[in-house]
Amino acid sequence: MRRVIGLIFIGLGAFLIVLAPLVRFQVATGLIAAPADQYGISKLEAVDAQYFSPGDLKVVKGDLDITVTTRGDVTAAEGDRVVWEEATAVNDVTNQNPLISFSERRSAFNKYTGEGVNCCNVNVDKTPVQLQGQIYKWPFDVEKKTYSVFNAITGKAFDAKFVGEERVGGLSVYRFEQAVPPTKIDTVTVPASILGMDDPGDVQADRVYDGVNTFWIEPATGSPVRQEQRRHDVLKTSDGVERSLAFAADVKMTQNTVDDLVKNALDSRNSITLLKTMIPLVLLLIGLALVVTGALLVRRRRDM
Secondary structure, three states: OHHHHHHHHHHHHHHHHHHHHHHHHHHHHHHOOOOOOOEEEEEEEEEEEEEEEOOOOEEEEEEEEEEEEEEEOHHHOEOOEEEEEEEEEEEEOOOOEEEEEEEEEEEEEEOOOOEEOOOOOOEEOOEEOOOOOEOOOOOOOOOOOOEEEEEOOOOEEEEEEEEEEEEEOOEEEEEEEEEEEEEEEEEEEEEHHHHOOOOOOEEEEEEEEEEEEEEEEEOOOOEEEEEEEEEEEEEEEOOOOEEEEEEEEEEEEOHHHHHHHHHHHHHHHHHHHHHHHHHHHHHHHHHHHHHHHHHHHHHHHHHO
16 A cells, blocks of 8 residues: 555656646746736826927926826737737826827737737827837846837837846836937928918928937836836927927826836736746655655565
């Protein structure tokens, strides 16, 4: 009987020893991913921002309240791909001017690596785009290197360079900075007089954007825990002359939003540690113990 029990222990122990690396390298990797049913609201703010107000026909200064709502399109998720939709509403709280800006985007990306996937009618404000680089999340085990990150304002991807390690909410994170060169994003029609020109009637002007985007990323999960945008838009006429400021702001996430993102990143990191380290280690130790115990039972039976 002892021999039978010993053989059972050896077989079960061997199974657990084989299962440990499978959990570590296959099961865990498959379970840890961006969700298809994402839903979240992020709040941002910009103090003393400036923007050209079409209603006032002048540049207005005020504090901005920004709400970003993100929803997953579960019906479009398939395989390694998830699809998220985002709406951004900007309100001027100083001058009680609601919805000075509203934008939408639809993005598809790999739920493991965070890289853009071109399918599923991806667009920015209903204009089709070609997605490149990281979209919402970054890959697991982020490295201290340069990553390409999609910029929704321009509809293009630009490099985000690793600049150092910092702590956000007690978490050790990597900081990346993305510099976006002056890029035409729109053409608008405005009265020439508003731009300080002597021409009669209206003129066309290009809206040109440049900015610096800063990302704080928890490296194990690839989760953003903080983000800031320094944005600068101007209006330029066809002669290349900069005629007016269109938008200028330093946009930052509110502390409550940062706290929520830090908590989510910490929960995800703990899940990764559990799936990739603790559970495989426990399985390995139990497996080894069963094999040793089984071998001892078999040997004791032979010695009798």
